Amino acid sequence: MSKSMKRRTLKSISMNPHYDFLKDYFTNTWPSSRTAGLDQYYWTGFRLIDEIQEGETVLDVGCGVNPFKRHIPNLHGIDITDIGADEVVAIEDYETDEKFDVAFCLGSINFGDLTLIREQVYSVSKAMKEKSRIYWRCNPGHRDHGNSRVGDIPFYNWHILDHFMLARETGYKVTEFMPDRNRMYVKWER
Numbered sequence: 001m002s003k004s005m006k007r008r009t010l011k012s013i014s015m016n017p018h019y020d021f022l023k024d025y026f027t028n029t030w031p032s033s034r035t036a037g038l039d040q041y042y043w044t045g046f047r048l049i050d051e052i053q054e055g056e057t058v059l060d061v062g063c064g065v066n067p068f069k070r071h072i073p074n075l076h077g078i079d080i081t082d083i084g085a086d087e088v089v090a091i092e093d094y095e096t097d098e099k100f101d102v103a104f105c106l107g108s109i110n111f112g113d114l115t116l117i118r119e120q121v122y123s124v125s126k127a128m129k130e131k132s133r134i135y136w137r138c139n140p141g142h143r144d145h146g147n148s149r150v151g152d153i154p155f156y157n158w159h160i161l162d163h164f165m166l167a168r169e170t171g172y173k174v175t176e177f178m179p180d181r182n183r184m185y186v187k188w189e190r
Contacts, residue, residue, distance in 0.1 A: 015092050015119055018111055018154045019080070025149060026064070027081045043178060043185035044106050044137035046071075051135070056101040059127055061091050062108020076100075079108075091123045092116075099129040106137040107183070111154050118166060125170035128190075134172065136163070136186040144182060158184060 016022075039045060049071045052058060060068055063077030066084035078094055079085035087094075091109065109120045124134060141157035143150050160177055167174050167188045176187035 016090065016112060016116055018116075019090060021152065021154075022111055023080045025153065026079075027083070041137065041180045041183065041185075043180040044135065044183065048104065048135055051133075052102060057098070058102045058104065059100040059124070060104045060106075061094075061124060062105065068104065091120050094123060094127060096127060098127075099132075100127055101129055101132050103128060103132070103134045105134060107139065109136075110139045110156055110158070112156055113154075114156070114162070117156050117162075118169075121166045121170060125172075130190070132190060134188040136188070137180060137183050138163075138186065140184055142182050160184065160186070163188070 049068065052072050056074060058068070058072050058075040060066065060075055060077040063069075063079050063085050064081075064083050066075075066077040066079075066086070068075055069077060069084070069086075076098075077084070077086045078089050078091065080088070080090045082088045103124050105124060109117060109124070112120075128134070138158035139155055140159065141155060143153070143155065160174075163174050163177070163186045170190075172188035172190045174186060175189045176185070178185050
């Protein structure tokens, strides 16, 4: 194992007390054939493909099976499991010299307390260009994964005020917000 992988693992474990559980949950319990509900959600589903301009680079945080990869040529998907990700890494560990135009955080930054959520949001922000957009699908507290382990999941109960606060802290503005079935869609821009 390389030094960078050792550092990444130690950083994840020290920052995210739910890391091992979430990695196990999304590897073994969450159905690997799902496309993260992209066919179920309008605002945070496949319509996001049309939001990407030619030549823009996209970071898909928590990409799972990486369903956008075949539709968006400059997309890099990261995930804490290896289900189709370009890179197996937690967002709090992700380091790159590349800066992205767009990030998708579609159900991926939803677990833990505000301290952890804030750290993960800052990690996304660090990977972004000065002028950039972030598209969010957030869980406002629904325990609806439909499996026996859902009660153990440390969901963060997102509220729109969290978005305004965290966007402001990272130099973004909330420019769109609306319900998307049982989740919330939010767009940040700077």
